[in-house]
Amino acid sequence: KKYDTIVFEENYSTIKILIGGEQNMIFPLSRFIKRLKDKFQLYKSEADGVQFVKPHNTSRTCHHCGHINKELKVKTRNWKCLKCGKILDRDTNAAINILNHWFNGDSLK
Template sequence: TSVEYLDLLNSPDTKFNNITVYYDGLNHYASFNIETQPPEQLPLTGEHIGCDINSNKNGWLVTSEGQNEFFDVDHDNQMIKHINRLMSKCRNMSRRWKKLEKRLQKWYNKRTNQLNDYIEKLTYNLVKKYDTIVFEENYSTIKILIGGEENMMFPLSRFIKRLKDKFQLYKPEADGVQFVKAHNTSRRCHHCGYINKELKVKTRNWKCRKCGKILDRDTNAAINILNRWFNGDSLK
């Protein structure tokens, strides 16, 4: 537990509403619901960014500034697979099986904690730097690869919700999270507006036939997403 968190719990201005105790398969935890003084507001920066969410291995999120976001838990995934294979060779509920089950639960918990920590830090840093973060409206329907695992889902809805929560908490006067229509964001050249109707899904870079610009598919889409918001095409 951090010193800052202990100070918050011990503050005379903190009011405890309720405490929830839960069990993750290995340990018991206490969750505190408290009321305290609102945090210091973050200053407006005048910066805005478009975000393209992807289901490929080039980063699950690419921004209009060309930044790629990765969440790598490949080692954790490999360990989970390894332990599952060992358990399949053991007699169910045997002493060795139970020891492996505890090891497996530790890896699951570690992966979950890493993901939660990653989302909290990333959303705070984005809100601190930008006043507006723009996405396509269909973000919740895209399957994200985590560490190359097709059967894992990145919690996009929770990521968006945490962004909204942090804007409300730290920058209530900012435009915050905005959405635009997704039509042709990858196919439209952000330089000249030409639409490449022949662009294939697996094509990561393409050359505009009208202006000759070489475009990164994902960065181009993110720029178009931001431009649509600038043009007043945001969805209410």
């Protein structure tokens, strides 16, 4: 009831759960997304609701300066931007970039 929009990356059908850099489980999100959409319809039908953006390079792009680290390996969970020096958590950085894509009007309708 508190929020008007929840933003996901486009390929939301599964989430890969990484523990220690290794994929241990794939969790289906389609039911969760459906429930969220239903809740928006019930409580906030005028809201944007669930939105999606393309996730390309969201975890490799520094949300602070925009530099793309093309050498970043999947197992690397924390990294330092080669351009601005900011230390980034890969998942948090990707989430910020996904939200920024939506703010910039890059959502998929």
